[in-house]
Amino acid sequence: MDYKETLLMPKTDFPMRGGLPNKEPKIQEEWNNNDIYSKALAQNEGNPSYILHDGPPYANGSLHMGHALNKILKDIIVRYKTMQGFYAPYVPGWDTHGLPIEQALTKKGVKRKEMSVADFRKKCEEFALEQIELQKKDFKRLGVQGDFNNPYITLKPEYEAAQIRLFGEMADKGLIYKGKKPVYWSPSSESSLAEAEIEYHDKRSASIYVAFDVKDGKDIVDNDAKFIIWTTTPWTLPSNVAITVHPELSYGQYNVNGEKYIIGKDLVSDVAEQIGWNEEDITLEKEFKGSELEYVETQHPFIDRTSLVINGTHVTTDAGTGCVHTAPGHGEDDYIVSQKYNLPVISPVDDKGVFTEEAGQFEGQFYDKANKPITDLLTEKGALLKLDFITHSYPHDWRTKKPVIFRATPQWFASIDKVRTDILNAIDQTKFKVDWGKTRIYNMIRDRGEWVISRQRVWGVPLPVFYAENGDIIMTSETVNHVADLFEQHGSNVWFEREAKDLLPEGFTHEGSPNGEFTKETDIMDVWFDSGSSHRGVLEARPELSFPADLYLEGSDQYRGWFNSSITTAVATRAQSPYKMLLSHGFVMDGEGKKMSKSLGNVIVPDQIVKQKGADIARLWVSSVDYLADVRISDEILKQTSDVYRKIRNTLRFMLGNVSDFDPAVDAIPENDLLEVDKYLLNRLREFTANTLEHYDDFDYLDIYQEVQNFINVELSNFYLDYGKDILYIEARDAHKRRSMQTVLYRIIVDMTKLLAPILAHTADEVWSHIPHVTEESVHLTHMPKVEQVDSALLEKWNKLMKLRDDVNRALEVARNEKVIGKSLEAKVIIGDNDNFKPSEFLQQFADLEQLFITSQVEVTSNVEDGTAYQYGDIRIEHAEGEKCERCWNYSTELGSVGELDHLCPRCQEVVKTLV
Numbered sequence: 001m002d003y004k005e006t007l008l009m010p011k012t013d014f015p016m017r018g019g020l021p022n023k024e025p026k027i028q029e030e031w032n033n034n035d036i037y038s039k040a041l042a043q044n045e046g047n048p049s050y051i052l053h054d055g056p057p058y059a060n061g062s063l064h065m066g067h068a069l070n071k072i073l074k075d076i077i078v079r080y081k082t083m084q085g086f087y088a089p090y091v092p093g094w095d096t097h098g099l100p101i102e103q104a105l106t107k108k109g110v111k112r113k114e115m116s117v118a119d120f121r122k123k124c125e126e127f128a129l130e131q132i133e134l135q136k137k138d139f140k141r142l143g144v145q146g147d148f149n150n151p152y153i154t155l156k157p158e159y160e161a162a163q164i165r166l167f168g169e170m171a172d173k174g175l176i177y178k179g180k181k182p183v184y185w186s187p188s189s190e191s192s193l194a195e196a197e198i199e200y201h202d203k204r205s206a207s208i209y210v211a212f213d214v215k216d217g218k219d220i221v222d223n224d225a226k227f228i229i230w231t232t233t234p235w236t237l238p239s240n241v242a243i244t245v246h247p248e249l250s251y252g253q254y255n256v257n258g259e260k261y262i263i264g265k266d267l268v269s270d271v272a273e274q275i276g277w278n279e280e281d282i283t284l285e286k287e288f289k290g291s292e293l294e295y296v297e298t299q300h301p302f303i304d305r306t307s308l309v310i311n312g313t314h315v316t317t318d319a320g321t322g323c324v325h326t327a328p329g330h331g332e333d334d335y336i337v338s339q340k341y342n343l344p345v346i347s348p349v350d351d352k353g354v355f356t357e358e359a360g361q362f363e364g365q366f367y368d369k370a371n372k373p374i375t376d377l378l379t380e381k382g383a384l385l386k387l388d389f390i391t392h393s394y395p396h397d398w399r400t401k402k403p404v405i406f407r408a409t410p411q412w413f414a415s416i417d418k419v420r421t422d423i424l425n426a427i428d429q430t431k432f433k434v435d436w437g438k439t440r441i442y443n444m445i446r447d448r449g450e451w452v453i454s455r456q457r458v459w460g461v462p463l464p465v466f467y468a469e470n471g472d473i474i475m476t477s478e479t480v481n482h483v484a485d486l487f488e489q490h491g492s493n494v495w496f497e498r499e500a501k502d503l504l505p506e507g508f509t510h511e512g513s514p515n516g517e518f519t520k521e522t523d524i525m526d527v528w529f530d531s532g533s534s535h536r537g538v539l540e541a542r543p544e545l546s547f548p549a550d551l552y553l554e555g556s557d558q559y560r561g562w563f564n565s566s567i568t569t570a571v572a573t574r575a576q577s578p579y580k581m582l583l584s585h586g587f588v589m590d591g592e593g594k595k596m597s598k599s600l601g602n603v604i605v606p607d608q609i610v611k612q613k614g615a616d617i618a619r620l621w622v623s624s625v626d627y628l629a630d631v632r633i634s635d636e637i638l639k640q641t642s643d644v645y646r647k648i649r650n651t652l653r654f655m656l657g658n659v660s661d662f663d664p665a666v667d668a669i670p671e672n673d674l675l676e677v678d679k680y681l682l683n684r685l686r687e688f689t690a691n692t693l694e695h696y697d698d699f700d701y702l703d704i705y706q707e708v709q710n711f712i713n714v715e716l717s718n719f720y721l722d723y724g725k726d727i728l729y730i731e732a733r734d735a736h737k738r739r740s741m742q743t744v745l746y747r748i749i750v751d752m753t754k755l756l757a758p759i760l761a762h763t764a765d766e767v768w769s770h771i772p773h774v775t776e777e778s779v780h781l782t783h784m785p786k787v788e789q790v791d792s793a794l795l796e797k798w799n800k801l802m803k804l805r806d807d808v809n810r811a812l813e814v815a816r817n818e819k820v821i822g823k824s825l826e827a828k829v830i831i832g833d834n835d836n837f838k839p840s841e842f843l844q845q846f847a848d849l850e851q852l853f854i855t856s857q858v859e860v861t862s863n864v865e866d867g868t869a870y871q872y873g874d875i876r877i878e879h880a881e882g883e884k885c886e887r888c889w890n891y892s893t894e895l896g897s898v899g900e901l902d903h904l905c906p907r908c909q910e911v912v913k914t915l916v
Contacts, residue, residue, distance in 0.1 A: 003887040003904070006912050007729045008738075010657025014770040018649055020614020024762045028140065031765075036778050037145045040082050041089055041544075043781065050086035052078055053539055053549035053579070054146075055562045056095035056154060056531050059131040060104060063138045065588035065596070065633055066555060068606040072622040073585060073701075074553055075144040079758035080696045083784045089544040090146035092139065093534065096128040096155040097460040098527040099189050099399060117458050118496040124459040125155055142606060143615045143761040145780075152538045154530045160461050161488035162537035163530060167464065168480030169573045175415045176453075178465075178473060180345060182328070182335050183452045185407035187353025187367070188400035191456045192411055197528075203394035203403055205232040206371050209275055209321070209385040210378055211261070212243060212298040212307055220292055222285075225253055225260035227298055227309065228271065228385065230320040232392065234374045235367045238359045239327035239346040240300060242308045244337055245290035246315035249322055253286040260285065262293075264322020271321055275386045290315075290322075301383035303360070312337035329408040332449060347408040351456065367405060412454035412463055412523065416568065420445060423571045431581040433699055434628055441559045441567075441582070451568065453526045460524030462495040466504060467519045468512030478505055495520065532565025535578035552579040556586055583699060585627040591634025604633050613642055616760045620645050623701040623759045644709060648760070651712045652767050654721055655749045658728045662742040663773055669736065669743045677852065678744045680798040681720050683791050684711070685748050690787045692755050701759070708756065716748075719802065726851050730888045732911045750774065751785040800872075801846060804831075804839060807870035808853050814868070815877035825889050828857040830876045832864030839873040856880035856891035887912070 031037070052074055057067055074090070081088040101124050106112060112120055136148055152159060170176050184193040211226040227243050245251060250265040256277055263271050265287070272282060296309040314333040315324050328338035329347030338345070348358035355362045355370060362370045378384035395404050416423075423445050432438040454463060464483040466474035482505045486494050495503065500518040509516070539547040548570070554562055563582060570578040589595060590602040597603065609618045621641045625631035674682065688711045695703040724741050731738040749771060757764035757779045768779035776782050808831070812824050821827045831839045840862045843849060849858040857880050867874030880891035885905035892905035901909045 003908075003912070006887065006915055008661070008731075008733060009729060010654060011660040012653060012657040012770055014653050014656045014767065016650060016653060018614060018616070018645070018763065020616055020762065021611055023766065024143070024610075024615050025141070027762045027765055028143070031145065031778070031780075034777060036780055037147075040781055041087065044082060044085055044087045047085050047087050049546060050078075050081040050088045050551075051539070051545055051549045052081075052088070052090060052551045052553065053534065053545070054091060054093045054152075055552060055554040055558060056093035056152070056534065057135065058098070058100065059094045059096045059128040059135065059153075060100045061131070063135060063606050065604060065606060067135075067139075068142060068609075068618055069585055069588055069622055069627060069631065070553070070555060071139050071144045072142060072619050073627060075142075075146075075761070076619070076623070076701060076758045077551070077553070077699070079145070079761065079780065080784070083754065083757065083780070083782065085783055091150070091152055091538060091542060091545060092136070092144075092146050092148060093152040093538065094128070094132045094135070094154065095527060095531050096125075096132070096153055097524070097530055099191065099457060099459075101127055102457060102459050116496070118493050121459055121493050121496065128155060129153075138606060141610055141615060143619060145761075152534065152542075154461075154534075154537075155492075157488050157491045158541065159533075159537040160492045161484045162541055163461055163525070163533040164464050164480060164484035164487055166533050166536045166569055166573055167525070167529070168477060168484065170414060170569070171475050171480060172477055173418075173572065175418055175572055176412065176475070177415065178410060178412050180408055180410045181413075181450075182330055182332055182345075182347070182406040182408045183411055184395065184404050185351075185353075185409065186397040186400065186402070186404045187351070188402040189397055190351045192409065192452050192454060193397060193404060197398050198395045198404065199398040200393045201396045201401070202391050203396075204389055204391050205394070206234050206375060207232050207386075207388045207390045208234055208375060208378070209271070210237070210301060210325070211383050211385055212301060214262075214296065215299045215306060216297040218296050220288060221253055221262060221296060222260055225262055227262045227323045228321045229323050229325040231325045232390065233330070234371045234378075236327045236330045237301070237325070237374055237378075238303065238348060238355075238362060239329045240307055240325055241305070241328065241343045241346060242310045242326035242334075242338060242341070243298060244310050244312040244315055244324040244326045244334075245293050245322065246313060247289065247291035247294070247311040248313075249290045249315065249317065251288055251290055251293060251322060252284045253288075255283040255285050257281050262323065264317060266317045267320065267322050270319075274388075301381050302377050308341065308343065310337060310341050310343075330406045332406065335408065345408045349405065349407055353405065368403070411452045412465070412521075414451040414453050414529075414568070414572075416445070416448050416450055419568070419572050420448075422575065423567055426567060426571050426577040430577050430579065433581075433583045437559070437582055437584055440556075441563055444560055444564060445567075448564075451526075451565075453529050454523040455526055457524055458496075460527060461492055461530055463521045463523050463525055464495075465521035466500055467521070468510045469515065469517045470512035472510065472512040474504075474510060474518070479508070526565075528561060528565040529569070531562050532569045535566060535570050536573070539578065547574070548576060548578045548580055550579075551581045551583060553583045553585070556584040558584065586630035589630050589632050591632050591637055593630070593632060602634075604635070604638075609638065613638060614762070616763050617642055617645055619759055619761065620705070623705045626702050644705075645760075645763075647717075648708065648712060648756070649763065651716055651721070652749060652753070652763075655716075655745050656767065656770050658724070659742055659746045659749065660772060661733060662739070662746055664743070664746055665773065667734075667739050667742065668746070669740045673736075673740070674743065675737060675740045676794070676846075677720075677723070677798075677848075678740045679791070680794060681715065682744050682747065683795050684715050685744070685751060686788045686790050687795065688715075689751055689755065689785045690790070693784060693787060696758070704755075704759070708752075711752075719805070723851060723854060726854070726888065726890075730908065730911065732914060735911075746771075753779055754782055754784055757782075797845065800842070801852070804837075804842075804872040805853060807872045807875060808855075810870065811868060811875040811877050812855070820877055821879055823889075824854045825856050825884075826880055826891065827855040828859065828878045828880045828891075829853055829855050830859045830861065830864050830867065830878065832861045832867055832874045834869055834874045837872045838862075850890070856882075 078088050078090045186193050209230050214223050214225045217223045252265045254261050293309050294311050298307045300307050326334045328335040328345045348356045353367045355365050357363050397404050427442050464480045500520040539545045566578050753764050753767045764779045815821050833840050843860050864874040864876050867876040882891045882893035883895050886903040887908040896902045896904045896909050
């Protein structure tokens with residue numbers, strides 16, 4: 001008789017190999033055909049909602065790993081909340097306006113200057129919508145589920161109309177105004193920039209010390225003295241109108257080799273070192289407070305202009321001379337302090353960063369190129385005391401990566417000052433995963449200047465502002481809402497297709513336009529105003545969503561971007577934050593923590609992972625990283641992730657194979673009647689479930705990744721499944737011991753599949769389709785396991801046994817190395833007491849020790865001769881007595897010797913008799 005035929009070996013169609021790149025699209029097709037997303041929503045309708053509001057990615061270019069990290073994290077959250085019974089719709093969105101799309105079209109050969117603004121904008125719209133379809137396909141391939149058939153898109157008429165109405169409400173509250181003040185200006189983009197669009201890079205700049213002759217010392221300083229200023233922007237000197245000193249600082253008039261110089265006293269040593277003066281050549285002649293120097297007049301070094309000495313508290317002694325070169329057309333502090341003295345705002349630089357006629361002899365020169373001729377002129381005038389070069393951190397345009405300047409131009413602003421306190425209060429009421437997230441956005445709002453919301457481009461939402469013939473600004477509720485209605489009906493292109501008079505309400509008049517001649521604003525809105533209006537255009541506009549959202553989750557750069565603009569516009573118009581909780585993730589770096597770049601050859605993209613390994617590997621990788629900080633990815637890291645995936649898959653497969661003949665409705669054993677070892681695993685499952693659900697609730701996916709590995713490796717592979725083979729394969733099909741274990745195995749595989757579903761979305765559904773007797777068509781239509789009471793006394797008892805079992809395994813390994821045994825079933829284990837522990841008493845509580853230790857024989861005694869001391873007893877390993885059973889491979893001294901059942905142990909004889 002072939003005893004192999006009598007064994008109950010695992011049976012399942014669930015394949016060992018994942019084959020994810022080929023299999024996942026078919027699973028996604030089933031999700032789509034069966035409308036799983038809508039069914040999941042429908043079954044939770046009426047339950048409490050959970051709204052994760054999608055921050056719109058920019059509709060330009062292929063997905064990078066930052067996109068994948070972001071969207072997978074969101075999908076894990078939404079899937080989990082759905083399986084927790086929440087009504088959790090997910091509406092993906094796209095940001096579609098702005099310079100990058102204009103630049104992309106230019107690169108494609110579109111001749112912007114040869115077409116009307118309206119026609120060019122149509123090209124931009126077409127391009128954006130094409131990009132959305134490409135990105136949408138890639139997001140769905142990652143397993144992200146949501147309302148992709150009806151996403152929100154910032155160029156859609158209904159969205160633009162909502163944005164205009166929000167703008168109008170802010171204008172009604174006096175929060176929108178026009179002014180001329182220095183703002184970040186990008187010559188490379190030919191547009192103003194918001195603070196959120198600035199990043200800092202090192203730049204090499206000239207460092208100069210310049211002398212300004214005193215013109216009128218006001219009987220305070222000598223008329224033949226000179227003030228010394230220091231600057232790293234020589235090109236701003238044509239715009240100089242003042243020198244600022246701190247009113248509370250002490251200043252000195254120093255004689256240096258017969259020349260008189262005025263410098264901050266705390267800085268004289270630094271200045272002397274920089275310029276090259278000898279200390280012994282410096283004599284202090286006079287001393288005064290900065291407040292005494294106010295209104296002293298100096299002569300501009302090369303322009304026929306007075307440079308007034310003024311007071312300002314922004315002056316520091318960190319660097320320089322304590323006398324600050326002041327050009328209100330090129331600096332925020334300069335502008336603010338100069339306003340108090342009614343000084344002119346001079347900014348002789350055009351949109352491209354080229355000097356205008358107002359700059360005199362420097363007209364036509366690019367600002368940065370003018371540094372040399374300006375320093376040459378200073379030398380010629382005898383005003384340049386020192387020229388050097390330094391490398392320092394300098395603001396750059398985050399898109400073009402080129403330096404920006406401060407430039408005074410007429411711009412539209414949103415007031416932060418008037419709502420700052422309210423925003424800070426709203427931040428205090430917002431939940432954060434980490435304290436530094438709150439600190440970061442709080443400090444940004446606290447320190448933020450006014451928000452410049454106008455841009456000098458064409459691809460964006462127009463500012464709904466008109467001008468009368470006399471220059472009066474027309475921005476009323478009536479006009480703004482009329483424009484919003486037009487945009488909702490025709491789209492914002494109507495602004496560029498119609499004359500101003502045709503965009504105003506019918507019969508509109510204004511006393512400043514007796515002839516009815518109106519003009520319209522040509523600037524567009526900052527794209528952050530676009531996306532920052534999404535709480536109005538999406539959360540409040542979509543019936544399935546609600547305001548405020550439960551969660552905003554984006555990259556950490558959005559503290560200065562979307563998080564910032566969203567809370568500003570929401571507090572300004574709704575007096576509350578648009579999000580109840582804020583969560584951010586870091587950037588994706590290569591395996592060494594370096595930024596990915598094509599030149600370094602270290603770029604990994606989602607498409608590559610999906611095609612080579614599968615989306616579930618990317619999803620598992622997301623769960624394996626500490627996303628709160630910057631994360632790493634490389635081929636080696638993905639290989640490790642794939643290894644973990646294989647272990648998970650094979651463990652699930654093994655369990656599936658061993659419940660193929662189990663029907664829970666018929667075969668399940670009541671919990672009270674389970675063997676104690678099975679009760680132990682059931683309680684470990686409950687503990688694992690509770691921990692995993694807690695980690696999901698806390699957004700701690702790395703903890704889930706580790707919890708899953710620990711449960712699979714330690715509890716299942718290293719113990720329960722290994723121990724169980726002797727039962728599952730050998731015992732009779734309906735034996736109580738076997739059905740007891742199958743009851744728990746079935747529960748483990750059902751619950752674990754649910755717990756893994758938000759992360760391994762495709763694999764979990766594949767597993768679900770192979771679990772016998774489940775009724776739901778998809779695991780994503782089930783609910784998470786409930787948290788159940790854990791028998792802690794039972795766990796404590798069995799955890800102690802597991803530690804003793806570890807000692808036994810160590811002893812078996814030594815015996816194996818010494819050739820005493822081969823496989824563990826060849827062993828007889830003799831366990832005795834020692835000073836640390838008394839197994840002779842403890843092990844009386846357990847049955848089937850041979851099976852628990854996976855050995856053929858176990859002897860427990862109070863004293864073991866020649867045993868090795870371990871923490872939980874003295875242990876000696878001998879070769880098992882008797883002969884090997886040909887069916888179960890256990891050693892026995894009672895093998896059958898005659899007939900068909902020879903060479904079988906008594907247990908196997910009993911089982912096989914029932915089959916003959």
